[in-house]
Amino acid sequence: MDQHSERANDPQVVETENERKRSAAARLFDIRRVIGGLFVVYGVIVGLVGLFDSAAEIDKAQGVRINLWAGLAMLAFGLFMLAWQWLRPVVPPTTEEAREV
Amino acid sequence: MDGAGLRLNMNVLDYGILALYFVTVLGVGFAARRAIRTSVDFFLSGRSLPAWVTGLAFVSANLGALEIIGMAANGAQYGIMTVHYYWIGAVPAMIFLGIVMMPFYYGSRVRSVPEYLRLRFNRPTHLLNAISFAVAQVLIAGVNLYALALIMQALLGWPLWLAIVIGAAIVLAYITVGGLTGAIYNEVLQFFVIIAGLVPITVIGLVKVGGWAGLMDSVRDSKLGEAGLHAWEGTGSTANPLGAHWLGIVFGLGFVLSFGYWTTNFAEVQRALSAKNMSAARRTPIIAAYPKLVIPVVTVVPGLIALVTVKGLGAESGDLVYNNAIPLLMRDLLPNGVLGIAVTGLVASFMAGMAANVSGFNTVFTYDIWQAYVRKERSDDYYIRIGRIATVAGVVVGIGTAFIAAGFSNIMNYIQALFSLFNAPLFATFIIGMFWRRMSALAGFWSLLAGTLAALATYLLYKAGVVHFNSDLEESFWGAGIAFVTVAVVAAVVTPLTRPKRAEELQGLVYGMGGIDLKGDVLAGDQVWWRSPVLLGAIALVLAVLFYIPVF
Numbered sequence: 302m303d304q305h306s307e308r309a310n311d312p313q314v315v316e317t318e319n320e321r322k323r324s325a326a327a328r329l330f331d332i333r334r335v336i337g338g339l340f341v342v343y344g345v346i347v348g349l350v351g352l353f354d355s356a357a358e359i360d361k362a363q364g365v366r367i368n369l370w371a372g373l374a375m376l377a378f379g380l381f382m383l384a385w386q387w388l389r390p391v392v393p394p395t396t397e398e399a400r401e402v
Numbered sequence: 403m404d405g406a407g408l409r410l411n412m413n414v415l416d417y418g419i420l421a422l423y424f425v426t427v428l429g430v431g432f433a434a435r436r437a438i439r440t441s442v443d444f445f446l447s448g449r450s451l452p453a454w455v456t457g458l459a460f461v462s463a464n465l466g467a468l469e470i471i472g473m474a475a476n477g478a479q480y481g482i483m484t485v486h487y488y489w490i491g492a493v494p495a496m497i498f499l500g501i502v503m504m505p506f507y508y509g510s511r512v513r514s515v516p517e518y519l520r521l522r523f524n525r526p527t528h529l530l531n532a533i534s535f536a537v538a539q540v541l542i543a544g545v546n547l548y549a550l551a552l553i554m555q556a557l558l559g560w561p562l563w564l565a566i567v568i569g570a571a572i573v574l575a576y577i578t579v580g581g582l583t584g585a586i587y588n589e590v591l592q593f594f595v596i597i598a599g600l601v602p603i604t605v606i607g608l609v610k611v612g613g614w615a616g617l618m619d620s621v622r623d624s625k626l627g628e629a630g631l632h633a634w635e636g637t638g639s640t641a642n643p644l645g646a647h648w649l650g651i652v653f654g655l656g657f658v659l660s661f662g663y664w665t666t667n668f669a670e671v672q673r674a675l676s677a678k679n680m681s682a683a684r685r686t687p688i689i690a691a692y693p694k695l696v697i698p699v700v701t702v703v704p705g706l707i708a709l710v711t712v713k714g715l716g717a718e719s720g721d722l723v724y725n726n727a728i729p730l731l732m733r734d735l736l737p738n739g740v741l742g743i744a745v746t747g748l749v750a751s752f753m754a755g756m757a758a759n760v761s762g763f764n765t766v767f768t769y770d771i772w773q774a775y776v777r778k779e780r781s782d783d784y785y786i787r788i789g790r791i792a793t794v795a796g797v798v799v800g801i802g803t804a805f806i807a808a809g810f811s812n813i814m815n816y817i818q819a820l821f822s823l824f825n826a827p828l829f830a831t832f833i834i835g836m837f838w839r840r841m842s843a844l845a846g847f848w849s850l851l852a853g854t855l856a857a858l859a860t861y862l863l864y865k866a867g868v869v870h871f872n873s874d875l876e877e878s879f880w881g882a883g884i885a886f887v888t889v890a891v892v893a894a895v896v897t898p899l900t901r902p903k904r905a906e907e908l909q910g911l912v913y914g915m916g917g918i919d920l921k922g923d924v925l926a927g928d929q930v931w932w933r934s935p936v937l938l939g940a941i942a943l944v945l946a947v948l949f950y951i952p953v954f
Contacts, residue, residue, distance in 0.1 A: 310907075311521055313773060314511050317442055320782040325439035326448025332430070332455060332587045336594055339426050343419065343598070343743065350415060350739040358737035363609045368739040371602050375743075378594070391452070 333386035340379030348372025407721040408556040408729055416742030423595065423746045424572060427753065430591065431576025431584035441785045444581035445765040446513060446676045451583075453682035453933075455590055457689025460673040461697075462589035464492075465596055466546055466755015467553070467748055470701055475724035477698075477705020478715055480643040481621065481630025482953045484702045489946040490656040492694050495664035496687040497939040503665055504674060506836055508683040509918045510910040513675070515668040516770040522835050522903075522911045523846030525774070530850060531828060532770035535668060536763055538824050540796050543759035544803035550752040551804070556721075557729055557745065566801055569749075573757050574797045577764070578790050582676055585761040589673075592750040593693070599747020600700035602740045603731050607707035610735065617703070620710035630706070633953045645872045646879070654879030658886045662825030666832050669762035679923040684935040691942040695949060704731055760796050767792040823861060826882035827853025830889035838893075839912045843903055845896040853889035857881045 351369030359366055438444050476484040512518045516535060520528035547566055554565035576584040611617045621630045629636055629643050637648035646655075664670060664687070674686035708715055708727035715722050715730070722730075732744050768789045777784075831850045835841050860881040863869040871877040910917030931937065 313769075313778075314513065314517070314521075317440075317513060317782070318511055320440045321442050321448070323440050324443055324448045324450070325437050326443055326450035327437075329437035329448075329450065329583060330433055332590055335426065335430055335433075335587070336591050339422070339591065340594065340598075342422065346415070346419065347739045347743060354737065354739075361737050362606050362735060362740075365606055365609055367602050367606055368737060371598070371740045371743065374601075375598055378598075 331386050331391055333382045337379045337382030337386065340375045340382065342379075344372050344374070344376025344379055346372070348376060408726060408733060409559055410557045410729075410733055410741060410745065411738070412558060412741065412745065413738045416738055416745060419742035420746050420749065423750065427572060427576055427588045427591065430587050431580035434576075434580030434583040434587060437583060438581050438786070441768075441782045441789070442513070443583075444786045444789055445769065446672070447581070447583040447586060449676055450678050451586065451676050451682070453677055453685040453689055455586065456673045456677045456682065456686040458593045458693070459586040459589040460496075460670060460686050460690035461693045462593040462596070462754045463670055463673060463758030464694075464755075465593065465697070465751055466758070467751040468546060468549055468755060470596070470600070470748070470751050471549070471553070471725055471728055473698070473701040474705035474708065474727040477702035478709040478727045479705075479724045481626045481706065482633050482702065483630075483642065483644040483646075484705065485633055485698045485949075485953065486644075486651050486655055488694055488698050489949055490651065491660045492664060493691045493942055493946045494656065495660040496691040496694065497943055498661065499665045499671070499674075500684045500686065500688040500935050501939050503832075503836065504684045504687070505680065505918045505920060506911060506913075507671060508675060508677070508680050509920075513769050514766050515666055515671050516766055518911065519831075519835075519846065519850075520770070520774065522908070523831075524843035527831075527843070527847040527850055528770065529775065530847065530854075532766050532774075534824050534854065536766050536771065539669060539759040539763040539766075540799045541803050543756050543763070543796065543800035546752055546756040546759065547800055548804035550749070550756075553729060553748065553752075556726075557732070557748075566804065569752060569756070570797050570801055573753050573760060574794060577757060577760055578793045581786075581789070582672065582761050582765070585757040586673060586676060588757065589754050592754040595743075595750040596747045596754070597700065599744040599750070600704070600728075602736060603704050603728065603744060604700050604707070606735045607704055607711070607731055611707055611710055617706060617710065621706055624710050625716070626709065630709075631953065633950055635954060640872060645876060650876070650879045654883055658826050658829070658882040659878065661833075662827075662829035662882060666825060666828045667762075668766060669758040672762055672765060679925055679928070680920055681924060681928040681933065681935065684920075685933065685938060688935055688938045688942060691939070692945075695942065695945055704728055707731060756800075760793060760800070763796045764789045764792040767796070823854065823857045823881070823885075827857060827885040827889050830886040831893075834890060834893050835912070837913045838897075839905075839908055839915060840897060840902050841893055842897050842900040844900040845893045848896050849889040849892040852892045853885040856888040857885035860884050 347368050349372070351366055351372050354366060354368055437448065440448070442448055473484060473487065476487070507518060510518065510521065512521060516528050516532040519531050547569055550569045551562045551565040554560045555562055576588060608614065608617065611620050618631055622628055624630065626643055634648065636642040637646065637651060640647050674683045677683040677686050705727050708731050711734070712722065712730050715727065716724055732741065736744055768785050772788050773785055827850055830853055831846060835846055860869065861877065864871055864877045871880060905915065908915045
């Protein structure tokens, strides 16, 4: 990012760019974990409800066991997010060495 | 209207799902706090996020509930023609932003869209834009909040003030604490929750009407008739549901309105500026274009389903107004469980929309108003503090302005009216300034001002009944077009009379002046062919054209 600050000749822009050396962005957590976790929980809750849905509820949804299917879909999506962050963890984004110039 | 007819039968479980969502978004906000040390961390996520995160946040920021409810309403009212808002009214502009404009935004290291105007033109242009943007964002945040409260009152029976306070307090908390990262991370989460809430409505709705073929048949028999199934057929005149000529659709919606919104709206562009490098920044709006291509399936299609399954939809007032298309389907089709997910999805979309406005506002207020004109040269920490105060103030003012929205029947049109006032002249100023190096600083100011006034005058004359348009929508097409032309004419007249900017001042800001490095900050892995912004953009455009074929 140094090659940029030469060009940005505006003092306010340069100053903020310089402050970025202190950036704590590398400490950021991975959002995939949160999305995965929430959807696994939603999937389990809604899927379980779907298992025990009464005839009235299935009728309301036009005969589709929507809770069961939606629950399974959300569970699968949640597990996918967790697996993705497991298999491809983020590389801390800030260090200069990470850049291939 | 007391809304009792819309009341959903929410049980403990549904409320549990909603509560879990509230806890999660707050948790994300607080967890993002530890990654904030500098003002760029707070306002631009330290420019560190990967493209898929910023891309989904980009689309989510636009996926406010006004958008979802409004587009379903449009689907019921105008039929398939509503897809124009997506395929011609969004995707081309998003691709253009990524491929053509992002190198100037991201490459010049500006911290906001108004800041680009300060460097390209002068401080009066900058101040004009910063103030109009800040005002617009608070207004729109207020509109979002009011709509949230109305829908919570109708669906859950919550009093208006309670819904306003809860909605505002949560958004306020996660942005004040977690900064832009809090907003963006939650937008990604909200994107998936919104989709999870809308898909069951669409699926069950389609089952009910007998699938796609059954839906087409029923729409033919509805009040829309055959015209409700075609996007372009019948646009040779204005005798179609939308009342728009194809020229109006292509140039008004597809060019002036959509480019104005997507390319210069900082609440959107901010997501791309938080990307970790130039390649990711350019891919941000392009990645967002892909969900945008298919979102009509869960907005326009439910609108059509509501049209054919809800008797009497399209009333002037009461429970059966078009805007209730999605809530009515939720009431009629969803059992407890997915009902909780759908309500959560709706709440999530309100928050996504409002958070985008608030995070755009606090950044522009701090960097472009406070730091530029009120208190210069303070420490970086000082500006983070100002940003947090601005967030609180913005939300409070947003609550106050929420009631402006009350006077309008179709919320979407109101938003469009605001856009045509601020965005179209801004886009014209940007695009001319980016590609015509001679355009002087004074020309920038006068054309932006004249363009905004022209749009405002058109709007007011229409509202006062002096000028006649067929619909609010047609007014916004024309208002935007008139503003665009005004900017171009004023720029052409003023520029030759005023001093040009020096060449070195324009480096990195204007096409053909050098200073843009598309590869300088490339990361390992960015070079693979499927991460090329141009290729990804081209594919999205081709898809947009292909999608039109079955609904021509």
